[in-house]
Amino acid sequence: MTRPDLTQIAEFIVGDVQADRMVPPTGITARLTLLSAAAMAFLAVFALALSVATGRMADRWGDELARSSTLRISAPADQIDAQTQAALRVLEQTPGVASARALSDEEQRALLEPWFGPDLPVETLPIPQLIEVTETPDGYDAQGLRLRLSAEVPGAVLDDHTRWRRPLVDAASRLRLLGWVSILLIFGTMAAMITLAANAALAANAQVIAVLRLVGARDSYIAKAFVRRYTLRTLGGAAVGVAVGIAAILLLPSAQTAGGFLTGLGFGGAGWLLPLVIPPLAALVAFVATHMAAARTLRDLP
Amino acid sequence: MIELDNVAMSYGGGELLSEISLQLAPGSFHFLTGPSGAGKTTFLKLCYAALMPTAGQVRLFGTDVRTMDRDDIALARRRIGVVHQDVQFLDHLPVADNVALPLTVSGRDTLDESVNLRELLSWVGLKARADALPPELSGGERQRAALARAVIMSPDVILADEPTGNIDWEMSQRLLQLLVELNRMGKTIMIATHDLNLIRAAKGQVQARVLRIAGRRLQLAGADL
Numbered sequence: 001m002t003r004p005d006l007t008q009i010a011e012f013i014v015g016d017v018q019a020d021r022m023v024p025p026t027g028i029t030a031r032l033t034l035l036s037a038a039a040m041a042f043l044a045v046f047a048l049a050l051s052v053a054t055g056r057m058a059d060r061w062g063d064e065l066a067r068s069s070t071l072r073i074s075a076p077a078d079q080i081d082a083q084t085q086a087a088l089r090v091l092e093q094t095p096g097v098a099s100a101r102a103l104s105d106e107e108q109r110a111l112l113e114p115w116f117g118p119d120l121p122v123e124t125l126p127i128p129q130l131i132e133v134t135e136t137p138d139g140y141d142a143q144g145l146r147l148r149l150s151a152e153v154p155g156a157v158l159d160d161h162t163r164w165r166r167p168l169v170d171a172a173s174r175l176r177l178l179g180w181v182s183i184l185l186i187f188g189t190m191a192a193m194i195t196l197a198a199n200a201a202l203a204a205n206a207q208v209i210a211v212l213r214l215v216g217a218r219d220s221y222i223a224k225a226f227v228r229r230y231t232l233r234t235l236g237g238a239a240v241g242v243a244v245g246i247a248a249i250l251l252l253p254s255a256q257t258a259g260g261f262l263t264g265l266g267f268g269g270a271g272w273l274l275p276l277v278i279p280p281l282a283a284l285v286a287f288v289a290t291h292m293a294a295a296r297t298l299r300d301l302p
Numbered sequence: 303m304i305e306l307d308n309v310a311m312s313y314g315g316g317e318l319l320s321e322i323s324l325q326l327a328p329g330s331f332h333f334l335t336g337p338s339g340a341g342k343t344t345f346l347k348l349c350y351a352a353l354m355p356t357a358g359q360v361r362l363f364g365t366d367v368r369t370m371d372r373d374d375i376a377l378a379r380r381r382i383g384v385v386h387q388d389v390q391f392l393d394h395l396p397v398a399d400n401v402a403l404p405l406t407v408s409g410r411d412t413l414d415e416s417v418n419l420r421e422l423l424s425w426v427g428l429k430a431r432a433d434a435l436p437p438e439l440s441g442g443e444r445q446r447a448a449l450a451r452a453v454i455m456s457p458d459v460i461l462a463d464e465p466t467g468n469i470d471w472e473m474s475q476r477l478l479q480l481l482v483e484l485n486r487m488g489k490t491i492m493i494a495t496h497d498l499n500l501i502r503a504a505k506g507q508v509q510a511r512v513l514r515i516a517g518r519r520l521q522l523a524g525a526d527l
Contacts, residue, residue, distance in 0.1 A: 022407075024394040211390050214352075215451065216380035217407035218373050298372075302352035 022212060023205055023225045030233060033197045037237025038244070040190045041282055044183055045245025045275045046265075051179030052274065053265050058172035061165055068161070069142075071100075071131040075155035084129050087153045091133060094148075096140025103130045128155075190234070190282060191289045198230055198293040213301060223294035227287060234286035238279040246275055303328055303459055303490055304349050304382075309358035311344055318344055322358070322520045324513070326459065326492065331485045331508050333501050334494040335523065336515035342494040343387065345515065346461050349492070350382045351375045363458075380408055383452030385462040389444050391436035391451075398423065398432040401450045408455070419454070426450045426480060442473035449480060459490040466500055474500055482508050 071091070075083045084102050091100035103111075108130060142160045149156045202209070212222050249266050267274060303326050310320040318341045326332065326349075334342050347353040348360055351367045360367045362378045370378065391400045402412045402419050412419070423429045426446040431439065439447060445465055452460055462481065466474035478500060485491045485508055495501065504510050514523035 019406075021395065021399075022392065024392075207390055208392055211392055211403070212407060213376070214379065214384055214386075214390075215404040215407055216376050216378075216455070218376045220373075221407055302347070 019221060019225045020228070022222075023201075023208060023229065026201060026204070029197050029201055029204075030229075033194065033230060033233045034237040034240075036193045036197075037190065037234040037282055037286070038241035040186050040193075041238035041241030041278050042245040042248075043241075044186045044278050044282075045242055045249065047179050047182035047186060048275055048278070049249055049265050049267060051176050051183070052267055052271055054172045054175040054179060056268070058169050058176060061169050061172065067135045067137070067139075069133045069135065070159045070161075071133055071149075072128045072157045072159065073131070073153065073155045074126075074128040074157070077126065079155070080129055083153050083155050084131065087131060087149065087156050090145075090148055090152055091131070094140050094145055096136050096138055098134045098136045100131055100133050103132060187281070187285055191285045194230055194234060194286045194289045195293050198226060198290040199297070201226060201230075202294060202297040209298070209301060219295070219298045222298060223291065226294050227290045230290040231283050231287045235279055235283035238282035242275050242278050246272070303363060305359075305361040306348065306355075307359040307361070309348060309355040309360055311341070311348060311353065312356045317356075317518060319348075319515070319520075320357075320518045324520060326490050328458065328490055329485070329488050330490050331482075331504070331510040332492045333504070333510055333512045334492060334515065335496055335498070335501065335512060338496060340515040341518070342496075342515060343463055345520075346384075346463050346492070346494055349459075349461055350379055350384055380404060380455050381458050383449075383455070383457040383460040385445070385448045385452050385460070385465050387464040387467050389448035391444075391447070393436050396433045396435060397428060397439065397447050400436060401428075401447060401454055403451060404455045415454075422450050422454055427476070442469040442477075445469055445473075445477060446480075449477065453484060453489075457489070459492070460484060462491070462493045464495055465493060466495065466497055471499075475503065478504055 071087055073080060073083050073087060088100055088102065091097050108127060111130075112127075142158065146158050149158060209222055252265060304324075305326070306322050306324045309322040311318050311322075322345070334345060336342055344353060348355055349362075351360070351362060351370065354360075354367060362370070363381065365374070365378075367375070391397075392403065395403075398419060399406075401423065402415065405412050405415055420429070420432075423432055426449060428443060428447055428450065431443060431447075436444065436447070445468075449462070449465065452462075460481065465477055465481075469477070474497070481491050481493065482504065493500075501510070501512060512523045514521045
């Protein structure tokens, strides 16, 4: 940004006291504009948090879960050990597999505990043996591994997680898209509301505008009085809304890592600076909306 | 200063004015008369570009109004003082600020002009009312405040539409006196009025020409008064 731009912005914010006095102060429109700007900014904070959080979730599911898969071996009790050994041998020879490990009975019991309770006699049940497979970053050829396993270990079923992971990643991406669409809609609605408020103010001040035109005021002079007012009001309202929104997110109970699904609706690190973009952006929207409304109204006046 | 060349003006279906030609010379004093509804106000609006002619040409200070953009018109109005029939002010600002309004909107420093402003207010007899709000003024005070506002930029032309419309005779005389003084200072004056007594009163003091709008045309009506 060049220096003259900054000076212009500073002048705009400081304003022309004389020009400001030309338009009589309006109570109810001012408060409504402030309130709607605050409400919209508050909503924008949540939409932004949603987009950021789902983005994070999609990335994590896409990355971490893709690196691990599970091999399940269902076989008669007397063959299960032999088949497990055979499967581990196959896995060791498969390029792209970093490590493969058969889960111990205790680990399997822990996995089943939430469903069947701690007293389950695992030994007496025909529970399949699970093998945890960790992949290298390049991954392995799942189709080839399946073919080989079906020949050598008939009881093995490979679950590379893509089946259930893909719809979840899709859902997270879709949710992120919805978040961004919401932000767009919020700013669009804000523009519409400010345009309506500005139009109402311009109509209510028709006499003021007529007098100013009669004594030789330029359109830009008249427009500035309205534009400045609405831009600053929106900036102030949005700042309040963002502050309340951030406070509300800070007060949210943090999601448990084990719960995982919500991953915590919030921002991380530098992400907390992201909502601070909302007030200036709202002010920009207000500036453009009021400017267009004023230009349209003034064009039709003598 | 203001020239109309074969100008016609029509609203909707009917033509209100046609074949109007006139040149306002610097320092001239004109009365514009005619029955109400004849188009006096429309004529004045053509003179300060509040209306565009439907035919013919209006030139302000040598420029065709059709070629002027909105900023050009705003600048031209700083050289034309207008007093409306129903004068309007910024009702939330005191009289002094309203009178100084043309200075404010043209970016002139009102502090520099504060002496002028005070002189002007006492000239129109509103010194004591400088801090009053416009809605608190009487009809005569409003007309005088409007006149003060019209002349503060020291314009070349002053257009007044029924300036004595709703004030008593004594006040009308005073207002006329102010306009005559301005004319002596070299300003071009055009007053639309249907008050023939006012015109007679002016004729003793100033070389005034009387224009009459009748049958959509503009006629010189000096002789029959």
